[in-house]
Structures are given as C-alpha cells and as structure tokens.
Amino acid sequence: MRRSFFSMTMLGLVMAFLYVPVILIFAYGFVPNGVSMSFFGHDGRFLGFSGKWFGLIFSGHYSVRPLLQSFWLSLRIAGLATLVSCVLGTTAALALHKWKSRLQSIHYGLVYTPLIMPDILIGISLLMLFVASGIECGFWTILIAHVTFCVSYVTMTLLARLQDFDDRIIEAAYDLGAGPWYTFFRIELPLLLPGIVAGGLLAFTLSIDDVVITSFVNGAGTNTFPTYVSSMTKHSRNLPAVFVLSTLMLLFTCALVGVSKFLTSNHEPRRKA
Amino acid sequence: MSGFLEFQGVTKRFGHVLAVNDVSFSVKKGEFFSLLGPSGCGKTTLLRLIAGFEQPDEGRILLDGQDITRLPANKRSVNTVFQNYALFPHLSVYDNIAFGLRVARRPKDEIEREVAAMLRLVQMEDKADRFPNQISGGQKQRVAIARALVNKPRVLLLDEPLAALDLKLRQRMLLELDLIHDEVGITFLYVTHDQGEAMSLSDRIAVMHSGVCEQIASPAEVYEAPKTSFVASFIGDTNFFDGVVTSFPENNYCKLDINGFAEVVCYNDKQKAIGDRVNLSLRPEKFRVSVDPPPRQNPHMNVLRARVEDIIYSGNHTNYWVSVGARRVAVYQQHLGYLLDEKPIRWGDDVWLYWDADTGYMLDDYAPIDESLLPPKAPGGAASANPFTSGREDGAAK
Numbered sequence: 001m002r003r004s005f006f007s008m009t010m011l012g013l014v015m016a017f018l019y020v021p022v023i024l025i026f027a028y029g030f031v032p033n034g035v036s037m038s039f040f041g042h043d044g045r046f047l048g049f050s051g052k053w054f055g056l057i058f059s060g061h062y063s064v065r066p067l068l069q070s071f072w073l074s075l076r077i078a079g080l081a082t083l084v085s086c087v088l089g090t091t092a093a094l095a096l097h098k099w100k101s102r103l104q105s106i107h108y109g110l111v112y113t114p115l116i117m118p119d120i121l122i123g124i125s126l127l128m129l130f131v132a133s134g135i136e137c138g139f140w141t142i143l144i145a146h147v148t149f150c151v152s153y154v155t156m157t158l159l160a161r162l163q164d165f166d167d168r169i170i171e172a173a174y175d176l177g178a179g180p181w182y183t184f185f186r187i188e189l190p191l192l193l194p195g196i197v198a199g200g201l202l203a204f205t206l207s208i209d210d211v212v213i214t215s216f217v218n219g220a221g222t223n224t225f226p227t228y229v230s231s232m233t234k235h236s237r238n239l240p241a242v243f244v245l246s247t248l249m250l251l252f253t254c255a256l257v258g259v260s261k262f263l264t265s266n267h268e269p270r271r272k273a
Numbered sequence: 274m275s276g277f278l279e280f281q282g283v284t285k286r287f288g289h290v291l292a293v294n295d296v297s298f299s300v301k302k303g304e305f306f307s308l309l310g311p312s313g314c315g316k317t318t319l320l321r322l323i324a325g326f327e328q329p330d331e332g333r334i335l336l337d338g339q340d341i342t343r344l345p346a347n348k349r350s351v352n353t354v355f356q357n358y359a360l361f362p363h364l365s366v367y368d369n370i371a372f373g374l375r376v377a378r379r380p381k382d383e384i385e386r387e388v389a390a391m392l393r394l395v396q397m398e399d400k401a402d403r404f405p406n407q408i409s410g411g412q413k414q415r416v417a418i419a420r421a422l423v424n425k426p427r428v429l430l431l432d433e434p435l436a437a438l439d440l441k442l443r444q445r446m447l448l449e450l451d452l453i454h455d456e457v458g459i460t461f462l463y464v465t466h467d468q469g470e471a472m473s474l475s476d477r478i479a480v481m482h483s484g485v486c487e488q489i490a491s492p493a494e495v496y497e498a499p500k501t502s503f504v505a506s507f508i509g510d511t512n513f514f515d516g517v518v519t520s521f522p523e524n525n526y527c528k529l530d531i532n533g534f535a536e537v538v539c540y541n542d543k544q545k546a547i548g549d550r551v552n553l554s555l556r557p558e559k560f561r562v563s564v565d566p567p568p569r570q571n572p573h574m575n576v577l578r579a580r581v582e583d584i585i586y587s588g589n590h591t592n593y594w595v596s597v598g599a600r601r602v603a604v605y606q607q608h609l610g611y612l613l614d615e616k617p618i619r620w621g622d623d624v625w626l627y628w629d630a631d632t633g634y635m636l637d638d639y640a641p642i643d644e645s646l647l648p649p650k651a652p653g654g655a656a657s658a659n660p661f662t663s664g665r666e667d668g669a670a671k
C-alpha cells in the first residue's frame with residue numbers, strides 16, 4: 001500500500017516535471033499582457049485569455065514573409081532528408097541484416113554513433129568539414145547534416161523490424177523462380193514498407209524541429225523554421241508569439257509521431273533523452 | 274542407367290561440421306523418395322543443396338542428366354515446401370499460389386486456370402481470398418504444397434512438412450500427400466525424422482546418420498534387412514545379439530555362440546567364416562513365448578528357456594520382457610488365438626522363447642549401438658536395466 005502510494009507520487013512528480021512546462025507554453029500563448037507576461041492586472045484582477053497573439057501571427061503584424069520562407073525551407077529540407085535517408089537507411093538496414101561479419105559490426109557502429117553523439121558535436125564537426133572543404137553553408141549543407149542523423153534513425157527502426165522478418169520467405173521467392181529485383185520489389189519492399197514509413201516519419205519530425213545542428217551549418221541568412229523561431233525569442237516582446245508557434249509546432253510533431261507510432265511496432269530506437 | 278535426380282559424392286561442411294558426408298544416391302522419376310534420420314543428421318542441408326540455397330564443397334548434383342550443382346536457386350526446376358510454410362504474409366492464398374506463374378510471365382488465363390486447379394487439388398477453393406494469418410496450420414500446409422506444385426517442378430522437395438501439425442491432422446495430411454503424389458505424378462523428395470511417415474509414404478527411403486547415407490532401400494527392406502545397427506535401431510524396435518560364428522550346420526546357416534550363454538542358428542547371407550564376430554538384429558515381433566514347449570517344426574527353430582520380467586498387455590498384443598541368462602529380450606506377441614483359452618503367462622514364470630532362424634538379420638557393421646536409439650524400457654520393474662542390452666558390455670568386460 002505504502003509502496004504503491006510512493007511510486008504513484010513519484011510518477012506524478014515526474015509527469016509534472018515533464019509536462020508542466022509544455023502546458024505553460026500552451027497557456028502563455030493566450031496571455032493578455034505581453035510585457036508583464038501575466039494573466040493578472042496590477043490590481044490583481046484576472047484579465048482572461050487573449051487570442052491576440054494568434055491573431056498577430058496570422059494577421060501580418062510580424063513580417064510573415066521570413067516566417068513563411070523559413071517554414072517552406074524546413075518543409076523542403078525535411079522532405080528531401082526523409083527521402084534520401086529512407087533510401088540510404090533501407091539499404092543500410094538490409095545490408096546489416098543479411099551479412100554478419102567483422103566489417104558489418106564496424107558498419108553498425110558507424111550507423112549507431114549519431115544516435116548517441118551530442119548534437120553540438122555533430123554540428124561542430126560538420127561545420128568544420130564544410131569550412132575545410134570550402135563548401136558554402138546554406139540549403140545543401142543543412143540537408144547533408146540532416147541526412148547524416150536521419151539515416152541512423154531510419155536504419156535502426158528498420159533493423160528492429162527486420163528482427164521479426166522470416167528470411168525463409170525470401171528463399172521461398174527465389175525457390176519459385178524470382179530473381180533478386182523481383183523479390184525485392186514484390187516481397188521485401190511491401191513487407192518492410194510500414195517500417196520504412198515509420199522510420200521516415202521519425203526522420204521527418206527530427207529534421208523539421210532540429211535547432212542545434214542546423215544552427216551550426218545554416219550559414220548567414222538561411223533560417224529553418226525552428227532556428228527562425230529561436231531567433232525570435234531574443235526579442236522579449238515576441239515571446240507570446242513564440243509560445244503560439246511552439247504550440248502549433250508541438251501539435252504538428254505530435255500528429256506525425258502519432259502516425260509513426262501507429263505504423264511501427266513497439267520497439268523503435270528512441271532519440272537520446 | 275542413371276537416375277532422374279542424382280547425387281554424386283556430395284559433401285557439405287559448415288566450418289568444422291560435416292553436415293553432408295560423401296552422399297551418393299539416385300532418385301527415379303515419379304518416385305516418392307524419403308530422407309529419414311534423427312534431427313541434425315543433415316537432411317535439411319541435403320534438401321537445400323538440391324534447392325540451390327547451399328553449394329556443396331565436393332561432388333555433383335544432376336537433375337535429368339543436367340549438372341545443376343552451380344545453378345542459382347531461381348533457375349532450378351525444383352520447388353520446396355518449407356517446414357514453417359514460409360507463405361508470403363502480404364499476399365492472399367490465391368496470389369501466393371500464383372506467385373511462381375507470375376514470375377514466369379505466364380498468360381493471365383493460364384494462371385487463372387492453373388491456380389484454380391491447384392486450389393481444387395488441395396481443397397482450398399473457398400479460401401482463395403484469405404490471407405496466411407487467417408487460415409489454420411493445416412491449410413497453410415496445403416497452400417505451401419499448392420504454391421510449389423503449380424509450377425510443375427521436376428522434383429518437389431518437402432522438408433518435414435507435417436512436423437508442425439497435431440497428430441490427427443498429420444495423419445490426414447499423410448493420406449492427402451499420398452493422393453496428391455499419385456495424382457500429379459511428380460517426383461517427391463520427402464524429408465522427415467518420423468519413421469512412421471517415411472515408412473507409410475515412400476517408395477524408397479534413404480536412412481541418414483550424421484551426414485552419411487546408411488542405407489537406401491524400400492521401407493520393408495529397411496525394416497527387415499537393416500544394413501547397420503543404426504538403421505536397425507532407428508527404424509522400429511529391435512534386439513541385438515552379438516556372437517561368434519562356431520559352425521555351419523547347413524548351407525546358408527551358421528551357428529553363433531552368443532557370449533557363451535546360448536547357441537543360436539541364424540541365416541548367413543554374408544559369407545561369414547568361423548571365428549567372425551557378427552551382430553544379429555532380431556525384431557521383437559519375430560519371437561514367440563509360451564508356457565508349453567513349442568512344437569519343433571524345423572531345424573532352424575531356436576528354442577531357449579527364459580524368465581518373464583515384465584508384461585504389458587494391450588488387447589491385440591502383449592509386450593513381454595524376458596531374461597535369458599543375463600540378457601533381457603523384448604518380445605511383442607500378437608494374440609492369434611483366443612487369449613483366455615491359452616495358458617496364462619505371469620511375472621516370474623519360466624517360459625519357452627523361440628524364433629525361426631530366418632527372421633533374424635545379420636548386420637553389416639559391428640559398431641557399438643547408440644543407446645538413445647533403442648526402444649523404450651519396460652516401465653517400473655526393479656531390475657529395469659536396459660532390457661535390450663546386447664551383451665556387448667559383457668563382452669568388453671571379459
């Protein structure tokens with residue numbers, strides 16, 4: 001009895017720690033006073049909720065153009081990064097699954113490393129690489145950076161799926177006369193598609209909300225949606241608008257993750273906490 | 274005259290494991306040929322060599338005169354029924370069966386016709402639209418067979434196809450397999466560890482033991498005339514008598530001294546000489562036991578005195594374990610007459626044990642017998658040492 005009370009309390013505290021900030025961000029998107037950041041007037045009167053920050057964002061109070069531009073850039077990068085990492089990740093996962101040798105364990109390590117490496121390290125090392133090789137930072141460097149970490153997530157998601165894959169059915173396809181291409185497109189791909197889609201959605205959500213790595217490799221003047229929003233926080237009068245954008249972003253990623261959860265089985269690799 | 278499917282000195286190693294060791298045999302066209310042996314003896318490996326999933330280290334495999342040893346799996350006109358079925362989970366029963374024909378780009382109407390015929394053959398017409406996870410194990414089995422057979426392979430390979438089914442279903446599928454084989458007339462190569470399946474279905478059986486083919490013969494021959502002690506003990510139950518040839522009372526017969534406790538006559542088709550050690554396999558059902566002395570019908574009748582140690586009555590027959598000197602012998606006696614009219618045999622009775630010299634079989638080899646393959650011991654019984662001890666231990670102790 002005691003024990004269950006204790007664990008329930010701990011659970012409650014942990015949940016509060018994780019989710020109260022999110023709820024606050026959501027709530028402060030409706031704050032009536034952007035300077036005092038308070039729901040109460042000087043006289044302590046409750047001022048109610050205000051929809052003006054939503055209004056401001058959509059009415060053009062802020063220059064919406066850079067906002068929309070950054071959002072469009074984010075979409076393009078996330079879409080392309082997803083596509084590229086799905087193709088690369090699928091081939092990597094199949095290779096890792098089919099052949100087990102010393103070389104493959106090195107391959108596995110290389111694919112796995114970005115999952116545990118700090119974002120700052122990835123960002124700095126990529127920036128150094130781009131600078132050293134004289135590549136100008138911009139769209140392509142962001143894309144390459146996103147692909148590097150997205151590939152790992154797609155590969156790991158798919159490898160988990162491949163664990164339950166019955167290799168005998170590949171042999172069955174060969175046995176019935178099918179060649180490697182026919183087998184890939186008619187048997188392997190359809191069976192792995194849910195896994196690929198799940199990995200792709202994961203890649204998309206990670207790409208579209210990445211700040212740390214992107215901020216190293218985006219170069220001057222190129223902003224993705226998250227880096228633009230984070231730069232907005234430097235002007236405190238925009239803070240409620242940032243909260244609103246964060247809330248919208250949260251809903252968007254939640255929807256994507258929900259779909260991805262629905263498609264994938266219960267064991268997919270998690271992004272480091 | 275070479276066979277339809279031919280193995281010529283095929284050897285396959287996995288690291289240090291000799292999975293298939295210099296195996297040669299040939300299967301005739303249309304034959305139901307079984308590979309029988311305990312788990313791990315290399316049956317699946319042999320099948321995979323034919324299917325093309327493994328490459329032999331030595332030797333050749335010929336199919337209808339053509340060397341297929343290095344041909345890729347998808348170019349061989351053999352098809353496999355996998356042990357776990359390996360149906361395509363995302364395709365319906367119909368599409369599973371049609372897979373091979375579609376790969377071969379056969380015309381649409383022909384595919385429809387052939388698949389329909391197959392569905393009829395395996396009695397799955399009403400399940401054509403189901404998916405593999407919506408049908409039972411027995412039905413999956415049928416789809417797997419249909420999916421392979423629809424391509425009209427020259428040889429159908431079946432890897433323990435009934436192992437995953439329960440007993441009732443297994444017996445039914447056994448009959449159906451037999452019917453299907455008769456109907457399609459395709460050569461079947463059937464892998465099993467179950468001697469019952471192999472005996473009831475096969476035209477010929479290859480008995481395998483740790484990668485080696487020990488005997489290839491018809492079911493009756495494998496049972497009645499086992500070449501090696503392994504074959505004798507793996508297929509059916511048997512008693513081993515080993516002894517030394519002492520004399521030749523007649524042409525084709527010899528007298529054996531069984532470790533000094535008895536002299537028995539046995540049929541000698543192996544050209545043994547005096548002083549040779551031989552190993553005799555005597556099936557339990559070849560013996561008779563009785564309280565009254567047996568009628569002496571012919572000079573080849575062996576008659577010994579024995580004491581009853583265990584009795585298990587099961588209606589149509591009774592299993593007795595009797596001791597002859599230090600040796601225990603299993604006897605499975607059919608009740609031909611009306612049992613209650615006969616003199617009853619009880620525990621501890623002294624009885625007559627007799628058998629015709631022609632019913633025993635002299636083995637080729639003189640290898641120690643694998644104890645784990647001997648028939649079950651009599652339950653209970655204080656003196657329940659292995660009733661089938663062949664006396665080799667006594668011999669070794671001497």
Ligand SMILES: Nc1ncnc2c1ncn2[C@@H]1O[C@H](COP(=O)(O)OP(=O)(O)O)[C@@H](O)[C@H]1O
Pocket residue numbers: 287290291292310311312313314315316317318319
């Ligand atoms: N791919 C493999 N790698 C290593 N050893 C194998 C492989 N396949 C089979 N073996 C070994 O070869 C022997 C024969 O196996 P198998 O042909 O599967 O036997 P069976 O089908 O008669 O049970 C076993 O000792 C098994 O461990």
Ligand SMILES: [Mg+2]
Pocket residue numbers: 313316317318433
């Ligand atoms: Mg096997």
